[in-house]
Amino acid sequence: MDRPTVTKRGVSGPPLVIVLLAAVGLAVFVVPLFGLLVQTPWGGLARLLSSDVVLDAIRLSLVSSIAATVISAVVGVPLAWLLARVDFPGRALVRGLVLLPLVLPPVVGGAALLFALGRRGVVGEPLYEMTGLVLPFSTWGVILAATFVSMPFLVITVEGALNSLDRRYEGAAASLGAKRGAVLRRITLPLIRPSLVAGLVLAWARALGEFGATITFAGNLQGRTQTLPLAVFVALESDRDTAIALSLLMVVISLTVLVVLRSRWWRPS
Numbered sequence: 104m105d106r107p108t109v110t111k112r113g114v115s116g117p118p119l120v121i122v123l124l125a126a127v128g129l130a131v132f133v134v135p136l137f138g139l140l141v142q143t144p145w146g147g148l149a150r151l152l153s154s155d156v157v158l159d160a161i162r163l164s165l166v167s168s169i170a171a172t173v174i175s176a177v178v179g180v181p182l183a184w185l186l187a188r189v190d191f192p193g194r195a196l197v198r199g200l201v202l203l204p205l206v207l208p209p210v211v212g213g214a215a216l217l218f219a220l221g222r223r224g225v226v227g228e229p230l231y232e233m234t235g236l237v238l239p240f241s242t243w244g245v246i247l248a249a250t251f252v253s254m255p256f257l258v259i260t261v262e263g264a265l266n267s268l269d270r271r272y273e274g275a276a277a278s279l280g281a282k283r284g285a286v287l288r289r290i291t292l293p294l295i296r297p298s299l300v301a302g303l304v305l306a307w308a309r310a311l312g313e314f315g316a317t318i319t320f321a322g323n324l325q326g327r328t329q330t331l332p333l334a335v336f337v338a339l340e341s342d343r344d345t346a347i348a349l350s351l352l353m354v355v356i357s358l359t360v361l362v363v364l365r366s367r368w369w370r371p372s
Contacts, residue, residue, distance in 0.1 A: 159326040161331060168311040239321060241321065244322075249309075260299075263298065268295060314332035334349055
């Protein structure tokens with residue numbers, strides 16, 4: 104009986120059934136994108152992407168996604184460190200709550216934000232009475248919704264990096280007299296830098312593409328809460344070419360992010 108040739112990378116010549124099933128799996132992703140490319144109005148693409156509605160949506164998407172990423176970094180990295188390094192009662196429950204937005208339907212997350220932080224919400228009502236701040240239907244509402252759905256990507260990535268980090272380097276620095284803050288800045292963060300950058304970029308990409316929580320909590324007001332995904336949703340009903348152009352723009356941005364991450368931070372060993 105003929106045996107498959109074994110190389111350094113494993114068994115050569117994959118079974119035909121594996122190739123066929125993999126091709127079908129790939130088609131699930133390629134065919135929709137191919138359909139989008141075929142329907143794209145290439146001749147008027149520049150005009151479509153330079154309209155006031157599109158420019159407002161691009162501006163708001165960039166502002167809200169960057170702000171959400173900054174907030175995620177400020178509070179998400181300490182949260183990831185706590186989950187990775189401190190064994191406290193209820194840690195599994197806390198981790199589950201943090202990661203819940205990964206599996207929760209975004210519209211449910213938006214409803215939860217509305218009930219909690221809306222003008223008559225549990226927190227939103229006293230907040231409004233004390234400060235006059237209304238989060239729903241505002242740009243801050245967009246940022247909060249984007250943070251809610253995107254921060255788990257950063258937390259889970261950084262926590263995984265911290266768990267796999269060889270802590271002997273930190274111990275050696277501490278034994279030489281380095282304080283805890285210095286160890287974190289000069290040893291821990293540099294060692295997990297690839298994962299930290301990957302988590303930040305993933306969080307930004309998720310915030311850029313957020314739809315369900317945003318439209319439920321912040322609404323869909325042009326120039327105020329209408330991000331790129333919401334603009335696509337509206338354009339599908341009235342301006343098909345603009346919807347296609349915006350969809351193509353988001354595909355290009357997302358694909359570029361993933362390719363850059365793969366080539367720079369996720370190189371196979």
